[in-house]
Amino acid sequence: MSVAPPKVLLAMHVNGADVECAFSPSKTLLEVVREDLGLTGTKHGCEMGHCGACTVLVDGVPVLSCLELAVEAEGREVTTVEGLARGAEMHPVQAAFAECGAAQCGYCTPGFLMSAAALLDGADGRTLTQPEIAEALAGNLCRCTGYTKIIEAVALANGRMAEQSRG
Amino acid sequence: MMRLPPFSYRPARSVAEAIALLAEHGLDAMPVSAGTDLYANMKQRLFTPKVLVGLRPIRELRFIDFDEGRGLEIGALSTLTDIARNDAIRAKYPALAEAAGAVSTPQLRNMGTIGGNVCVDTRCNYYNQNLDWRKALGYCMKKDGDICRVAPSSPKCVAVNSSDTAPVLIAFGASARIDGPSGVTTVPFADFYRDDGIRAWAIRPGEIITRIHVPKPAPGTRSAYLKLRLRNSFDFPIVGVAAMVATDDRGLCRDARVVVNAVGSRPVVVDGAAKALIGTHLEASALDEAAEAAFAAAKPLDNTSATIPYRKRMVRVYARRALERIAS
Ligand SMILES: Cc1cc2nc3c(=O)[nH]c(=O)nc-3n(C[C@H](O)[C@H](O)[C@H](O)COP(=O)(O)OP(=O)(O)OC[C@H]3O[C@@H](n4cnc5c(N)ncnc54)[C@H](O)[C@@H]3O)c2cc1C
Ligand code: SF4
Ligand code: FES
Ligand code: FES
Numbered sequence: 001m002s003v004a005p006p007k008v009l010l011a012m013h014v015n016g017a018d019v020e021c022a023f024s025p026s027k028t029l030l031e032v033v034r035e036d037l038g039l040t041g042t043k044h045g046c047e048m049g050h051c052g053a054c055t056v057l058v059d060g061v062p063v064l065s066c067l068e069l070a071v072e073a074e075g076r077e078v079t080t081v082e083g084l085a086r087g088a089e090m091h092p093v094q095a096a097f098a099e100c101g102a103a104q105c106g107y108c109t110p111g112f113l114m115s116a117a118a119l120l121d122g123a124d125g126r127t128l129t130q131p132e133i134a135e136a137l138a139g140n141l142c143r144c145t146g147y148t149k150i151i152e153a154v155a156l157a158n159g160r161m162a163e164q165s166r167g
Numbered sequence: 168m169m170r171l172p173p174f175s176y177r178p179a180r181s182v183a184e185a186i187a188l189l190a191e192h193g194l195d196a197m198p199v200s201a202g203t204d205l206y207a208n209m210k211q212r213l214f215t216p217k218v219l220v221g222l223r224p225i226r227e228l229r230f231i232d233f234d235e236g237r238g239l240e241i242g243a244l245s246t247l248t249d250i251a252r253n254d255a256i257r258a259k260y261p262a263l264a265e266a267a268g269a270v271s272t273p274q275l276r277n278m279g280t281i282g283g284n285v286c287v288d289t290r291c292n293y294y295n296q297n298l299d300w301r302k303a304l305g306y307c308m309k310k311d312g313d314i315c316r317v318a319p320s321s322p323k324c325v326a327v328n329s330s331d332t333a334p335v336l337i338a339f340g341a342s343a344r345i346d347g348p349s350g351v352t353t354v355p356f357a358d359f360y361r362d363d364g365i366r367a368w369a370i371r372p373g374e375i376i377t378r379i380h381v382p383k384p385a386p387g388t389r390s391a392y393l394k395l396r397l398r399n400s401f402d403f404p405i406v407g408v409a410a411m412v413a414t415d416d417r418g419l420c421r422d423a424r425v426v427v428n429a430v431g432s433r434p435v436v437v438d439g440a441a442k443a444l445i446g447t448h449l450e451a452s453a454l455d456e457a458a459e460a461a462f463a464a465a466k467p468l469d470n471t472s473a474t475i476p477y478r479k480r481m482v483r484v485y486a487r488r489a490l491e492r493i494a495s
Contacts (some may be wrong), residue, residue: 004173005173005175006173008176024173025174025175025176026170026171026172026173026174026176027171028171028206031170040429044168047168047169047171047210048170048207048210049203049207049271049272049275050401052272052274055274061277062273062274062277063274063277063278064203064274064275064278066203067203067206067207067275067278068203068278069176069202069206069221069223071176071178072178072221072223080314115273115274135273136273138272138399138400139271139272139274139275139400139401139442141401150487
């Protein structure tokens with residue numbers, strides 16, 4: 001049997017905070033956020049890139065944490081679903097998901113929220129088309145909702161954010 | 168949980184450092200870009216390298232440069248999203264933007280690089296399975312076994328090349344710059360792929376692709392990429408067709424290339440399609456003949472989803488549609 005390589009100690013930025021963490025270099029970002037940082041909002045589904053449940057943002061860009069090495073997150077800004085709210089105030093897309101009934105079992109929800117938040121935050125107040133929303137969410141699978149309510153929720157949040165940005 | 172097998176990670180900050188690290192660790196090491204292909208395969212224990220040499224820290228390999236004189240230069244670390252969204256690529260090489268934009272999902276395209284995409288491992292229903300599954304069946308020639316489950320009498324593995332960008336790069340006459348311990352070589356993508364599911368690429372251990380060069384398109388060049396897959400997201404191609412034509416100002420076809428992928432261990436350049444198109448005005452009968460040639464050249468085997476006859480017929484349909492789109 002080969003001996004496991006020693007742990008690495010890494011300084012990471014997660015949800016706006018600096019954290020230090022020691023883990024095996026072969027751990028994925030998904031494993032580190034859930035097991036070493038205790039942030040269990042990010043879900044593990046297939047762990048093979050086939051479902052999107054593990055979606056997090058790295059430097060604001062949606063990626064699959066099950067296929068990211070945690071060591072490569074050094075010096076990057078990682079955002080998980082726990083980092084979406086501003087204090088007690090939910091991100092507009094979280095509020096819209098709740099209002100529209102866009103979550104049923106909820107397992108896929110954190111991943112959808114991350115893809116949707118990146119899309120909405122990048123839209124800069126522009127109204128998104130339905131195909132644009134569907135395309136941005138094409139890497140997240142949901143076995144319950146049939147997607148209609150999810151797309152409605154993202155459109156609702158987009159409308160509200162556009163209104164807000166107009167003042 | 169599907170965990171990665173243990174390895175140590177060595178970041179390379181420059182091409183020279185990557186080559187040195189790969190040389191230092193020899194066959195124990197593999198290069199990795201985003202790892203979207205490699206990590207999934209490692210989780211299934213298809214690869215268990217002791218050392219991974221991370222190429223991502225080589226920041227200068229993430230660039231896209233277009234120049235009217237020299238053509239297109241793409242750093243190997245450019246992501247598929249970078250390529251799909253690049254204005255020059257969308258305008259001058261639309262098939263390349265379409266192919267990059269058709270890979271898997273938005274998240275995966277934000278991660279996956281072009282260097283990794285052109286080296287993506289060949290695929291097969293008997294290979295892309297976890298260790299227990301493969302062990303229960305007694306393995307196959309590509310990994311740990313000795314016969315091919317798809318073609319038991321075949322002396323070689325017939326796993327499928329599933330890269331979306333490879334056929335497009337061949338259609339455009341692109342080449343790879345390969346850096347290695349003995350210097351730099353340039354290999355046209357037309358010569359990069361081999362008809363062998365195991366030794367599928369003309370690259371040696373210790374070498375890495377650093378840049379991709381795509382020549383300047385001739386005036387009047389148009390191109391398209393069409394991909395057949397079971398779901399319009401997530402899935403690898405089960406047929407991919409890249410088509411390129413160049414016409415003069417009277418609409419006469421001067422150059423044409425049709426390249427089909429995901430039906431063999433390497434992309435298939437359909438010479439008969441080029442012959443059928445060059446010298447015509449791309450009228451319907453010429454497109455029919457070219458699509459027929461693509462159909463004849465494609466020889467899918469039973470190692471991806473969907474049936475052999477369906478995939479073979481869809482080569483004709485997709486070749487015809489791709490050509491139709493660029494004919495006028
Ligand atoms: C769910 C899922 C769906 C997918 N769907 C598609 C699809 O539809 N179409 C498609 O084409 N691909 C698909 N892929 C495969 C893969 O994600 C992409 O091809 C991606 O572009 C690979 O890039 P990477 O940087 O992640 O490669 P890596 O995983 O880092 O590398 C892939 C291979 O290339 C080698 N390598 C990496 N970089 C270099 C280099 N610069 N020089 C030499 N060798 C190198 C590695 O050693 C490894 O063997 C899919 C993957 C998953 C998990
Ligand atoms: S084509 Fe044959 S040898 Fe190759 S992976 Fe499939 S079963 Fe194995
Ligand atoms: S858990 Fe990462 S894509 Fe399914
Ligand atoms: S709400 Fe159950 S998987 Fe989406």
